[in-house]
Amino acid sequence: MIEPDLRSRIEKIVSRISRIDASEFHDDVLIREELGIDSLMAMEILATCEKEFDLQLDEAAFSCVETVGEFFQLLEARYSEQRAAG
Numbered sequence: 001m002i003e004p005d006l007r008s009r010i011e012k013i014v015s016r017i018s019r020i021d022a023s024e025f026h027d028d029v030l031i032r033e034e035l036g037i038d039s040l041m042a043m044e045i046l047a048t049c050e051k052e053f054d055l056q057l058d059e060a061a062f063s064c065v066e067t068v069g070e071f072f073q074l075l076e077a078r079y080s081e082q083r084a085a086g
Helices: 004-018 039-053 059-063 068-085
Strands: none
Touching: 004 039, 004 068, 039 059, 039 068, 059 068
């Protein structure tokens, strides 16, 4: 399960870029079809998350993500991996 503070920070980034209220970010919501996040928005979200959390994110991995929950899990996993690596 994603840390509440981390999820909140990610939600703020996604909300600011997509102009979608964070209350819409339920785990089962489809990112592209239901939220309308296109590839340009996705790239901006990834770049902002990389900068905000000092991460290296794989754009190819994101392209396989379909739901909000999968996106948060991907970011949390990468965040945890990089924190553990020091």
